[in-house]
Amino acid sequence: MSDATLVFISLVILFLPLAGFTIVIHLGKKFPKLYLFEVGLQLVVLLLTIVVAVVKLATPESVIISEFHWFSLGDVPLVGNMVVDLGIKIDNITVLMMIVVNLISFLVHLFSVEYMKGDKRYTRYFAYLGIFTFSMLGIVLTHNLLMMYIFWELVGLSSYLLIGFWFEKDSAADAGKKAFLVNRVGDIGMFLGILILFTQYHTFTFDTIYAQIAAGNLPFESTAWLTAAGILIFMGAVGKSAQFPLHVWLPDAMEGPTPVSALIHAATMVAAGVYLSVRIFAMLTADAMLVIAIFGAFTSFVAATIALTQNDIKKVLAYSTVSQLGYMVMSVGIGAYAFAFFHLVTHAFFKACLFLGSGSVINSMHHEQDIRNMGGLRKKMPITYLAFLISTLAISGIPLTSGFLSKDGLLAGSIAFGSLTGHWLIPIIGFTVAAMTAFYMFRLVIITFHGKPRNQDKYDHAHESPRVMTLPLIILSALSIFIWYTPNPIAAADGWFLQDWVKTPASVVPQEVRFDFMKTDAAHETNAEEPGNEIVHSEMYTEAMHHAHYPAMFLSLALGGLGILFAFMLYQWKKIDPDKLAEKLKPLYKFSLNKWYVDELYHATVIAGTLAWSGLLSWFDGNVIDGIVNGTATVTRFFSRISNWFDTFVVDGIVNLSALISGFVGLTLRRLQTGKVQSYILFVVFSVLIIVLIFQPF
Amino acid sequence: MGLYDIIFYLFALVTVSSAVVVVSAKNIIYSAFSLLFTLFGVAGMYVLLGSDFIAIVQLMVYVGGILILLIFGVMLTNKVTNVEIKSGSIQLLPALIGVVVLAVLLIMLMTNTNWHIQPGVIPQTTTKELGKLLLTDYVLVFELLGILLLIALVGAASIARREE
């Protein structure tokens, strides 16, 4: 299959969901059965994606770029020639991401058919899913920052629409607005970063920009600006991927329908931030990477501590998502590029599974979300339980699961990073979070599915979900097994996923602003100039990771096991009373339960500040500006009075006087106009006399 | 001051005085008859000026035609039973002033102008010469006037005809 065909199919994949959205949103009211059309469309898209992926991954080295000239700003004075190209880039991570997006999208479509049944805006829901899929595919396929930004905002829009899908509920409407506004904060940074790059390079295309940076052309001739651009673009990822301190929208976004949470707020859209970081990885300087790593690590820690104490099943999952996203971001920051993307993919599957599982539980419990009212569901919903358990094992990093592979590599990377740069705090946080993750996930599983039912009434009515809902769960939990990614269940590095498909791209930033371990030595320098040679990590990093692999594995296993054990002690065997523990650690417990008081902090600072500032401005407006305006008005009125008087007496007087004179003259002259011919003749006589007298002919 | 002059003054007196009566008489019949004398006076002056044919035409056309027509008009338009033949005047004073000034001006004009007088030979009878001129130099005008008179005749009949 030629590249052109591949590009064509990719474009079809991109635009089919948009077509679905357009058709369903317009005709959905008339033909309620159109949701089936949307689901079928998504299935077609998925099949096409698999075709593209198979073809593309057969030649892992190739990169297909198709672009066209959109418009040119011409030769802008002081700046130079500015050209805007649009285009798509199909490389390995693109097709992998496309599979993730379309597969989960399709499964969520399927799941929603049952889950959303009876909703009064049933078809509209599917239309929204369509536009989300379109936007997300746009992000994945784009080869330039401008399109990235456009689709970035489009996913923000679809996210907003779907969070606020049940907008009759105030909390849902508020959550939608919150998500939208918080994302704006990050997007401003991203926009500024893009502008820095565009100002310097006059193009939005990734590859062109990287080529320029590699050629030593830096924004404003300074590495500081390059760092700034990297961090600013990363700010977009902070917003979209819910990194601290902009993570507050994601837990609230759980107000949306649960399948949406699975698709958008767990698997795909929030991963877009990580995807963006991966895309700009090549231009990140050491400082920028360190900032990213710290952000990621801190976020994962904060979110994990909060997840420990939450009682809403979706909130726990939401914070675990934030925590895992922090992992990925950290992974980008420490240079474990491949593992960042790997974790993105594996996490997408098992987290989607977890969310859909929770959706299944919520559905059968008649929209009960508080885990304190659940319990013992294992017997009632065996398939859901099993899928949920496999995913939980994956997220906890238990061997034989995909999560184990990616998380392990990631933690090994952090140890390598710590050993090479001395930033040991990052691996420490990483391992702490791993332990906490295992704990809170098993806490969730135990409270929800094990033990005795706490709410007998709801328990009695609970039932296993229909097949259309369990099928996605089964598929997703199956994808949480190692076998899809590597034949070796304890090390992913040898598998096809990392060996063949995902390779760390060459860093293009100047040598002096790279981490030591990313510097290319003289021997590699020559190699690196050969086209297609993408090996950049010096042996140092690979070596360090290799060394760290087994310690990391054992440590994470031990910590994970400890966490699980602790969870069982607390909730299954009740050796320790969790309430007493909470009582003992009351300040910490409260701190975690209240989510680090971040929302309250925002209320106290940003929101209160905004309100105070608005109040001040309002006062200023009301008193100073209005005063000026009113004063002006008074002066104007005064002058108007004078003008009015002048008008009435002087101008009108003149006008009336002239009218009077005219009238008088008219009245006088009117007499002459008798209508009698004889009078006219007399006038003629007099006129002749006058003329004769004037000319005095004698 | 010869006989010629006396006759002229006589005719002038008749002409002017009867003309004054024409424009000032209350009774329209008086005016009409005064006009008869005026026309006679003018005809006399034509004779004095050696234009015998014009004088004859003046008498025939004016006195015999136009004046009769005018009197017929008077008769037709005034009710004979309650004789309302008297006719009023309007804007007497301004007209008087204007006309007097005009007359004075005209007279001054006539007297003060240095006329280039070059009397030619007056033929004994002008009829033959006029006839020649009318059928030679002025034949076109002559014909046109004939047509004009015809049109006037038809037009007058058409206008005056009582419309149904």
Next chain:
Amino acid sequence: MLQVGLQHFLIVSSILFALGIYGIVTRKNAIMVLMGIELMLNSANINFVAFARYGNFGLHGQIYALFVIILAAAEAAIALAIVLNLYKTFAKINVDEVNNLKE
């Protein structure tokens, strides 16, 4: 001065002309207005004939006088027809009362 010359005729014609205008302007009756017009035509005719006599124009002046008389006849016929029509329409022939031009 008493010797009659061109100017005497002209003076008579001037007076006739002025009187004609006077008649036209002052008299109410349409027929009287017509008479004023006749006076003016006559005054003009006197001028023609007088200039023909005292200028070396041959008989051309007299020809014009002749034409004027003919025109006067035509004019009188038409004017009287109009007067009759006027009388039929308004039942009056006083010119000052027929002032439709005013409106």
